[in-house]
Amino acid sequence: MNHPDALRSLLELVAQGQLSPDGALDKLKYFDFEPVGDFARVDHHRTLRTGFPEVIWGPGKTPDQIAGIMAAMRQRHLVVMATRIEPEVYSQVQAQIPDVQYYRSARICAAIHPDFAGVQYPGTIGILSAGTADLAVAEEAAVTAELCGFQVQRLWDVGVAGIHRLLNNRHVIDAADVLIVVAGMEGALPSVVAGLADCPVVAVPTSVGYGASFQGLAALLTMLNSCAAGIGVMNIDNGFGAAILAGQILRTAVKLNARAD
Incomplete structure (x- = not known):
């Protein structure tokens, strides 16, 4: 621990009853x-x-x-x-x-570390990609979520150009507690998924597409303008941020359930 003198003073305050353990923990969060x-x-x-x-x-x-x-x-x-x-x-x-x-x-x-336990939190994060070209961003989200201790279910290459591929895999949408949907080009997939899902959808635009996609800006604007409710939109290519947001949603659910008990 850095700053041993400051830490010793903090512990002395707790020992003397001048600071509660919860108050000390709050200070340590920024220490x-x-x-x-x-x-x-x-x-x-x-x-x-x-x-x-x-x-x-x-x-x-x-x-x-x-x-x-x-x-x-x-x-x-x-x-x-x-x-x-x-x-x-x-x-x-x-x-x-x-x-x-x-x-x-x-x-x-x-x-x-060998002691890493893998899945530590309840719930499933479903991650969908519109096309194979979106996999780098989708895998960034999937691996990040797994290394943070969440269960992940992947579903790749189910974009709206062949929407039957998505509809034939409704079980992935139905089983998820949070969905991350990754798409480039026009970025329509999150809107379709959000119209089918009863859980939060984290949309991630990618920089995949021809010139008028403006390196992901077109997909970003499509997602921001979605008429489907329940969508939160990340920045372009930010699979990491999507995984952390999905994880925070699941962790919040755990905290709420603990309070209810």
């Missing part, structure tokens, strides 16, 4: 970070505040910086994840962290 070299300050207590640990954004960082941050984080976290990692960057990270795993389709690398 701990760890410098890594001269380029990063790892936020170890993000899990206490938000439910999920800090995740490393790969682009713009060198392989040495990514490896250094992962090495620091894995001392305290069962899963340390880095996103948007290209194969050549992964190879250089693996040279420093040999047991790091790589999810090529998702462009995610992760250091996973």
Whole structure:
């Protein structure tokens, strides 16, 4: 723990009855970070505040910086994840962290402790992609959700150009507690799915499409203008953010059920 004097003072206040344990926990949520070299300050207590640990954004960082941050984080976290990692960057990270795993389709690398239990939360996140070209973003969402402890069911290549493919897989929609729907081109799939689903739909536009799709802007606007209710829209290509939002929805349901009990 950094700042031992501050921590000792905090514990003394609890021992003296001047601060409640809950009050101390609230202060600790904003207490701990760890410098890594001269380029990063790892936020170890993000899990206490938000439910999920800090995740490393790969682009713009060198392989040495990514490896250094992962090495620091894995001392305290069962899963340390880095996103948007290209194969050549992964190879250089693996040279420093040999047991790091790589999810090529998702462009995610992760250091996973043997004690990681896998599925930790109730509920299912269903993830649908409109086309095969959307898989990188859809897999980013799927792998992120799984590494965060959620059960995932995938359904790929069910876009509206062949809508019978979606309708023949209604069981995936019906079984999901939250749906992530990934689509490029005109981005119509989330509207169709939301008209069939009784759960929240997280829509993710992708930058897939011809020139008039404006690198995902057309799909983004379609999703924002959907006439179907119950859709939340992420930024273009943000599969990671969609998974975290879906996870927060499920975690909120768990908290509400616990209060009811």
